[in-house]
Amino acid sequence: MRTAFYISDGTAITSEVFGHALLSLFPVEFEHDTISFVETEEQAIAARERINKAAKRTGEPPLVFHTFVNPKIREIIDSCDGVIYNFLEHFVAPIEKELKVAATPKAHRTHSIHENSYDNRIDAVNYSLANDDGSNITNYEQADVILIGVSRSGKTPTSLYLALQYGIKAANYPFIDDDMDDLRLPDFLKPHKHKLFGLTIDPQRLMDIRDGRMANSKYSSARQCRMEIREVEKLYKKEKIKYLNTTKFSVEEITAKILSMTGLQRHKY
Amino acid sequence: MRTAFYISDGTAITSEVFGHALLSLFPVEFEHDTISFVETEEQAIAARERINKAAKRTGEPPLVFHTFVNPKIREIIDSCDGVIYNFLEHFVAPIEKELKVAATPKAHRTHSIHENSYDNRIDAVNYSLANDDGSNITNYEQADVILIGVSRSGKTPTSLYLALQYGIKAANYPFIDDDMDDLRLPDFLKPHKHKLFGLTIDPQRLMDIRDGRMANSKYSSARQCRMEIREVEKLYKKEKIKYLNTTKFSVEEITAKILSMTGLQRHKY
Numbered sequence: 001m002r003t004a005f006y007i008s009d010g011t012a013i014t015s016e017v018f019g020h021a022l023l024s025l026f027p028v029e030f031e032h033d034t035i036s037f038v039e040t041e042e043q044a045i046a047a048r049e050r051i052n053k054a055a056k057r058t059g060e061p062p063l064v065f066h067t068f069v070n071p072k073i074r075e076i077i078d079s080c081d082g083v084i085y086n087f088l089e090h091f092v093a094p095i096e097k098e099l100k101v102a103a104t105p106k107a108h109r110t111h112s113i114h115e116n117s118y119d120n121r122i123d124a125v126n127y128s129l130a131n132d133d134g135s136n137i138t139n140y141e142q143a144d145v146i147l148i149g150v151s152r153s154g155k156t157p158t159s160l161y162l163a164l165q166y167g168i169k170a171a172n173y174p175f176i177d178d179d180m181d182d183l184r185l186p187d188f189l190k191p192h193k194h195k196l197f198g199l200t201i202d203p204q205r206l207m208d209i210r211d212g213r214m215a216n217s218k219y220s221s222a223r224q225c226r227m228e229i230r231e232v233e234k235l236y237k238k239e240k241i242k243y244l245n246t247t248k249f250s251v252e253e254i255t256a257k258i259l260s261m262t263g264l265q266r267h268k269y
Numbered sequence: 270m271r272t273a274f275y276i277s278d279g280t281a282i283t284s285e286v287f288g289h290a291l292l293s294l295f296p297v298e299f300e301h302d303t304i305s306f307v308e309t310e311e312q313a314i315a316a317r318e319r320i321n322k323a324a325k326r327t328g329e330p331p332l333v334f335h336t337f338v339n340p341k342i343r344e345i346i347d348s349c350d351g352v353i354y355n356f357l358e359h360f361v362a363p364i365e366k367e368l369k370v371a372a373t374p375k376a377h378r379t380h381s382i383h384e385n386s387y388d389n390r391i392d393a394v395n396y397s398l399a400n401d402d403g404s405n406i407t408n409y410e411q412a413d414v415i416l417i418g419v420s421r422s423g424k425t426p427t428s429l430y431l432a433l434q435y436g437i438k439a440a441n442y443p444f445i446d447d448d449m450d451d452l453r454l455p456d457f458l459k460p461h462k463h464k465l466f467g468l469t470i471d472p473q474r475l476m477d478i479r480d481g482r483m484a485n486s487k488y489s490s491a492r493q494c495r496m497e498i499r500e501v502e503k504l505y506k507k508e509k510i511k512y513l514n515t516t517k518f519s520v521e522e523i524t525a526k527i528l529s530m531t532g533l534q535r536h537k538y
Contacts, residue, residue: 018286088290
């Protein structure tokens with residue numbers, strides 16, 4: 001299998017995202033290899049060695065996605081037996097021209113700590129953990145958003161992703177079986193109605209997920225799942241709460257849709 | 270302030286990463302605006318309108334980072350009053366030539382659910398939550414990695430990031446004041462020594478973080494923080510446990526360094 005390398009002097013997240021976006025367009029399988037924190041010429045030589053070995057082993061030149069701005073290190077990587085793709089090369093000059101400002105490569109630290117965004121995110125993670133799954137209903141003043149929905153509709157991973165990636169304080173509150181006879185918005189959520197966002201999910205998918213946790217239970221029965229989903233969706237509509245069906249979406253997509261539907265402010269861009 | 274737009278038919282995460290990597294090279298501030306899930310011509314026309322309004326308001330053409338492959342939508346966005354940067358344009362053809370395979374744009378769903386990676390990640394998040402902060406010490410068989418360290422050295426956000434981004438089951442276990450008199454590896458960790466990874470942090474930074482939680486306490490005192498850090502670092506060295514000082518790093522960097530130092534296998538690339 002042909003190898004794709006993602007290399008950088010930092011996390012290499014940018015190289016990975018760049019390379020994946022391109023490779024996902026092709027019906028070809030790759031072996032992926034990330035080499036992060038290549039900060040010295042020695043490390044660059046070792047990285048080149050790793051690429052050259054892959055070239056020999058697979059008999060095909062690896063695809064190498066990188067974003068080096070340091071000319072010395074870049075030269076070493078560029079001299080490997082792989083095929084080089086570096087988007088900075090193509091775009092820095094046109095943007096310099098447009099902005100009438102020279103690039104200052106030292107600032108190239110996309111994923112490092114800056115502008116308090118770190119503390120913001122850690123605070124948000126702590127908030128989201130402390131306010132997960134209805135574990136604390138007295139703290140909603142501080143929430144940026146409160147996700148609501150039935151058990152296993154995606155609330156917890158979405159809350160954590162909002163907090164970790166964007167520094168958004170996301171609480172979440174579950175509706176449980178006991179609520180279902182006469183489902184209404186609990187009094188303590190009413191003052192925060194503008195912050196509520198509902199999640200829903202196809203009953204069949206909900207059944208599958210719940211069955212993985214508690215097989216052959218009432219909790220995972222078709223009847224129960226259908227009833228819970230019907231009731232929460234009725235509530236969302238009656239209370240005019242924005243909501244999203246998460247069935248076909250990844251955490252990234254659910255989060256991006258929530259940001260787009262609510263206009264929530266990110267603390268990290 | 271000049272505006273930068275990040276636009277896509279999906280989450281726009283790729284456009285954001287692409288744009289940020291470039292703009293972070295310039296000492297210029299931007300107002301950022303993401304328009305995600307532009308999937309129809311109508312939505313593309315609305316996005317173009319938003320760009321054109323920003324152009325009018327700021328008096329400068331916005332920078333527009335996008336990754337559209339659908340030619341109709343792309344044409345609409347490209348006809349806006351902004352300056353267009355689209356890396357697919359530059360790289361698809363060379364990669365087609367190299368792979369001798371035509372790109373199949375429908376596959377362009379970088380951040381959508383595929384290959385069980387979703388279930389992997391949700392399982393990993395549930396595992397990491399259930400095994401956070403030493404809350405469960407009987408489940409380490411299933412762990413891919415167990416982070417250890419003193420309180421507030423970054424264990425929880427790092428565990429969650431490993432789980433959410435890479436589907437890695439990351440438990441974490443804290444050393445507390447009571448352990449410090451004679452710090453040693455607890456018996457229940459010994460069988461899993463190969464999975465242990467230590468976090469440490471500069472005592473001054475630890476003090477600042479702890480002081481934010483519990484001001485003027487023993488917990489946040491200079492003496493206590495220095496002592497705890499000294500003891501855990503001694504333990505890491507004695508037991509030959511790989512470790513990392515997290516003081517100057519973001520969650521992305523800490524995670525990337527752990528992956529690089531341990532060779533941990535990601536479940537999502």
